[in-house]
Amino acid sequence: MFRTLLTAAAVSALMVGSAFAQDAATAEALRDKALRDHLAWDLTEELTTTIGPRLVGSPAMEKAKDWGVAKLKALGFTNIKVEQFAKPSWTRGEESAWLMAPYAMNLNPLGLGRTVPTPAGGVEAEVALFATYAEMIAAPEGALKGKIVVITQPMVRAQDGAGYGVAGISRRAGPVEAAKRGAIALLIRSISTSDSSVPHTGVTTHGDDVVTIPAAAIGVPEAEQLQRLAAKGPLRIKLNLQSSVDPKGVAWNISGDIKGSEKPDEVIVIGGHLDSWDVGTGALDDATGVAITTAAAKLIGDLPKHPRRTIRVVMWGSEESGGSSDAYLAANKDSLSRIILAGESDSGADRIYSLKVPAGSLEHPVIKTATRILTPLNIYLDRAPAAHGGVDITGIEGAGVPVINLNQDVSRYFDYHHTADDTLNKVRPGELAQNVAAWASFLYLVADSDIDFRAMKPATAAAAAAH
Amino acid sequence: MFRTLLTAAAVSALMVGSAFAQDAATAEALRDKALRDHLAWDLTEELTTTIGPRLVGSPAMEKAKDWGVAKLKALGFTNIKVEQFAKPSWTRGEESAWLMAPYAMNLNPLGLGRTVPTPAGGVEAEVALFATYAEMIAAPEGALKGKIVVITQPMVRAQDGAGYGVAGISRRAGPVEAAKRGAIALLIRSISTSDSSVPHTGVTTHGDDVVTIPAAAIGVPEAEQLQRLAAKGPLRIKLNLQSSVDPKGVAWNISGDIKGSEKPDEVIVIGGHLDSWDVGTGALDDATGVAITTAAAKLIGDLPKHPRRTIRVVMWGSEESGGSSDAYLAANKDSLSRIILAGESDSGADRIYSLKVPAGSLEHPVIKTATRILTPLNIYLDRAPAAHGGVDITGIEGAGVPVINLNQDVSRYFDYHHTADDTLNKVRPGELAQNVAAWASFLYLVADSDIDFRAMKPATAAAAAAH
Numbered sequence: 001m002f003r004t005l006l007t008a009a010a011v012s013a014l015m016v017g018s019a020f021a022q023d024a025a026t027a028e029a030l031r032d033k034a035l036r037d038h039l040a041w042d043l044t045e046e047l048t049t050t051i052g053p054r055l056v057g058s059p060a061m062e063k064a065k066d067w068g069v070a071k072l073k074a075l076g077f078t079n080i081k082v083e084q085f086a087k088p089s090w091t092r093g094e095e096s097a098w099l100m101a102p103y104a105m106n107l108n109p110l111g112l113g114r115t116v117p118t119p120a121g122g123v124e125a126e127v128a129l130f131a132t133y134a135e136m137i138a139a140p141e142g143a144l145k146g147k148i149v150v151i152t153q154p155m156v157r158a159q160d161g162a163g164y165g166v167a168g169i170s171r172r173a174g175p176v177e178a179a180k181r182g183a184i185a186l187l188i189r190s191i192s193t194s195d196s197s198v199p200h201t202g203v204t205t206h207g208d209d210v211v212t213i214p215a216a217a218i219g220v221p222e223a224e225q226l227q228r229l230a231a232k233g234p235l236r237i238k239l240n241l242q243s244s245v246d247p248k249g250v251a252w253n254i255s256g257d258i259k260g261s262e263k264p265d266e267v268i269v270i271g272g273h274l275d276s277w278d279v280g281t282g283a284l285d286d287a288t289g290v291a292i293t294t295a296a297a298k299l300i301g302d303l304p305k306h307p308r309r310t311i312r313v314v315m316w317g318s319e320e321s322g323g324s325s326d327a328y329l330a331a332n333k334d335s336l337s338r339i340i341l342a343g344e345s346d347s348g349a350d351r352i353y354s355l356k357v358p359a360g361s362l363e364h365p366v367i368k369t370a371t372r373i374l375t376p377l378n379i380y381l382d383r384a385p386a387a388h389g390g391v392d393i394t395g396i397e398g399a400g401v402p403v404i405n406l407n408q409d410v411s412r413y414f415d416y417h418h419t420a421d422d423t424l425n426k427v428r429p430g431e432l433a434q435n436v437a438a439w440a441s442f443l444y445l446v447a448d449s450d451i452d453f454r455a456m457k458p459a460t461a462a463a464a465a466a467h
Numbered sequence: 468m469f470r471t472l473l474t475a476a477a478v479s480a481l482m483v484g485s486a487f488a489q490d491a492a493t494a495e496a497l498r499d500k501a502l503r504d505h506l507a508w509d510l511t512e513e514l515t516t517t518i519g520p521r522l523v524g525s526p527a528m529e530k531a532k533d534w535g536v537a538k539l540k541a542l543g544f545t546n547i548k549v550e551q552f553a554k555p556s557w558t559r560g561e562e563s564a565w566l567m568a569p570y571a572m573n574l575n576p577l578g579l580g581r582t583v584p585t586p587a588g589g590v591e592a593e594v595a596l597f598a599t600y601a602e603m604i605a606a607p608e609g610a611l612k613g614k615i616v617v618i619t620q621p622m623v624r625a626q627d628g629a630g631y632g633v634a635g636i637s638r639r640a641g642p643v644e645a646a647k648r649g650a651i652a653l654l655i656r657s658i659s660t661s662d663s664s665v666p667h668t669g670v671t672t673h674g675d676d677v678v679t680i681p682a683a684a685i686g687v688p689e690a691e692q693l694q695r696l697a698a699k700g701p702l703r704i705k706l707n708l709q710s711s712v713d714p715k716g717v718a719w720n721i722s723g724d725i726k727g728s729e730k731p732d733e734v735i736v737i738g739g740h741l742d743s744w745d746v747g748t749g750a751l752d753d754a755t756g757v758a759i760t761t762a763a764a765k766l767i768g769d770l771p772k773h774p775r776r777t778i779r780v781v782m783w784g785s786e787e788s789g790g791s792s793d794a795y796l797a798a799n800k801d802s803l804s805r806i807i808l809a810g811e812s813d814s815g816a817d818r819i820y821s822l823k824v825p826a827g828s829l830e831h832p833v834i835k836t837a838t839r840i841l842t843p844l845n846i847y848l849d850r851a852p853a854a855h856g857g858v859d860i861t862g863i864e865g866a867g868v869p870v871i872n873l874n875q876d877v878s879r880y881f882d883y884h885h886t887a888d889d890t891l892n893k894v895r896p897g898e899l900a901q902n903v904a905a906w907a908s909f910l911y912l913v914a915d916s917d918i919d920f921r922a923m924k925p926a927t928a929a930a931a932a933a934h
Contacts, residue, residue, distance in 0.1 A: 053572070060570065195892045195893065232517070281688075420688075423691075424691070
């Protein structure tokens with residue numbers, strides 16, 4: 001095994017010219033400078049403190065847009081754009097939930113994003129409690145008529161966040177599916193890996209013309225309490241969720257460039273999203289993503305000579321409620337072929353542990369060099385091809401833009417995300433800096449190269465298996 | 468050092484007769500049985516689930532009283548008593564707090580226990596923010612006229628809970644002291660070791676005739692946010708705290724005995740408190756204390772022969788708001804001399820790490836044997852004398868009753884206590900059982916002995932230093 005590695009290194013060395021050796025040295029220097037750089041922290045602190053939560057359609061989000069533009073200008077980005085798009089905005093109103101029988105207990109709910117309201121004064125009904133989403137789905141249509149459905153399925157803690165998709169369906173599809181079965185409202189155990197009473201919001205998936213019901217999350221201990229009580233006898237719950245929607249709302253994708261020195265039309269798109277939920281201050285989700293990518297690009301912009309290709313930072317305007325991705329695709333459809341790579345930082349600020357690159361590029365000298373430079377940051381090259389680069393780049397990824405994944409350890413992320421506890425004190429400065437170091441060094445290598453990810457042939461299964 | 472220990476052990480062995488060797492074997496068996504016993508968990512689960520939070524004066528607290536009596540009966544305790552005492556009861560009403568300037572942010576407050584209400588509709592004022600309690604105290608009388616005071620002093624995490632007393636003064640004395648300086652309301656950073664947004668309540672200290680002001684806690688991130696914002700410019704806050712007091716409220720201390728087989732009039736008083744705050748379900752504070760001591764006594768009660776002295780479990784009725792201690796002292800003032808030892812379990816359910824015994828008893832064979840039996844539970848004998856046996860036994864301790872401390876590791880306790888997160892899912896069954904094992908084995912040894920803690924001479928300072 002050791003001999004194989006030596007051989008691979010020797011081959012790599014032969015392929016690397018002296019200009020590229022210079023690039024590697026620059027990338028290493030960027031990496032090391034980033035580890036001592038405070039910009040990402042300062043941006044995170046400023047955005048979360050001076051503006052706070054940034055729900056799409058809120059006055060705070062408009063302030064955040066202006067902040068983003070001013071910040072990109074001040075940091076030396078050029079070609080700054082504000083791309084406005086229509087986005088109906090949802091606003092939370094008064095919310096409460098009480099267990100009414102067998103005794104009165106405050107359930108401290110948090111309405112799910114885009115939930116429809118209850119009638120004024122709320123609804124009260126008997127509870128149909130399900131330990132899993134699958135059990136609720138197994139109920140026939142009409143079987144839950146007049147009930148308030150409670151789903152108490154927990155979420156698996158996983159380094160790569162795999163538990164989120166599995167548990168998250170209760171939130172995304174639960175309201176519509178419970179409505180189909182006759183339920184009048186839905187409460188879910190927070191989609192959370194914590195043991196906390198702090199409820200998690202997050203978007204629900206429903207079209208404008210689909211029948212849905214009011215839906216909220218409750219904290220983990222409250223859900224467990226209902227589960228224990230339901231085993232002893234019937235429960236009644238009263239739920240009041242007020243909210244409103246402004247159909248004429250707007251949002252904005254903002255971008256700024258570190259212009260390429262030789263091939264400025266070839267663009268790498270990176271970024272995080274400026275919007276957040278209305279609880280907490282959107283620190284991990286996703287002030288840090290904005291901060292990490294902006295700080296990484298700024299470090300590259302400060303070099304004596306910009307890399308050959310352009311690096312574009314996009315501060316996405318509506319990730320939580322959706323919309324940024326389609327809007328960017330629509331606004332940039334004529335120049336998609338010139339986006340050579342895209343990536344998004346949107347899983348908090350804990351350390352990056354792996355890199356995934358587009359299929360077929362594993363053996364390219366740029367990737368080999370990047371891997372070597374990322375190794376001291378404790379990042380490995382995952383040989384599976386990159387995919388699902390981020391919610392905001394789904395649109396351009398679907399249209400053929402290659403993506404990368406710089407995978408953050410999210411073991412802790414789902415304790416806090418979409419809650420009142422997504423706040424600055426959950427950000428670890430050292431791990432934040434490690435993110436910037438990884439992005440800056442990797443981006444520089446790709447931006448100063450000719451690597452063409454679209455031209456790569458995916459490795460055969462046999463070749464992949466040989467590793 | 469090793470030789471010294473051997474010598475001490477040899478001396479100890481000489482002092483121990485064969486009856487006492489049998490006691491040691493029984494205590495060891497109790498310890499090991501307790502580690503596999505489920506009663507403490509079952510009691511904790513039942514009390515927190517079927518009754519929930521148990522604020523003094525609430526219907527739930529009356530249910531808890533009935534539950535305690537029924538439980539003591541069912542578990543074979545005798546001489547069951549319900550000692551009623553007067554206790555004005557405080558009830559939380561509607562509460563809200565908003566940062567109004569520089570921008571609107573929900574501060575999610577939790578009124579401190581016994582806080583006076585604001586006028587209907589709340590109060591709004593400029594903020595005077597202090598990073599420490601000492602800085603607030605340094606303000607002259609009248610200097611804070613018309614202000615809402617915010618104190619953001621953090622709490623030190625410490626295994627023995629030392630940080631609680633230091634930080635807790637903001638909560639206990641803060642309202643009266645801020646009032647003296649002219650403030651119209653007080654917000655404190657939660658007295659918490661967590662990084663959570665979940666606010667902590669807890670009692671405030673004020674006499675009926677003292678001028679005080681409405682006071683609430685806010686979560687750690689909210690307090691830190693205010694501190695950062697205050698460094699940038701003036702803040703305004705609006706606070707609405709409604710509450711009411713029923714001056715005719717009552718509470719109850721409940722007790723039951725494992726009657727001594729030879730000296731039933733000599734009594735060891737142990738227990739935890741049944742009452743809790745109105746948020747969470749009072750799991751760690753203090754369903755587990757009730758459960759640990761009840762389960763330990765029940766294990767002893769199940770022995771073929773009861774120990775010589777009586778073990779009395781008291782389920783205290785008003786720890787959080789005060790009152791149990793004085794009431795017990797008053798009701799039992801004629802029999803205090805027959806209480807040979809008292810102890811309370813009221814610091815959660817994490818593992819016990821040390822034992823403190825009354826001054827002068829360190830070298831007694833009972834204590835030496837107890838230490839040997841507790842060592843495999845990872846508990847050491849602290850050579851400092853026991854003191855402050857628990858809030859509910861302060862009265863009898865002050866009247867001369869010797870006390871013990873079975874010290875729980877509270878590193879984690881102050882993350883949750885007095886919050887919505889004091890719930891069953893924070894209790895670790897293995898550590899709960901370790902508590903029962905320690906109480907059961909220690910209690911048995913003392914109850915089956917003639918040890919007279921009142922007759923002990925405290926070791927001289929020189930003798931203590933020799934160890």
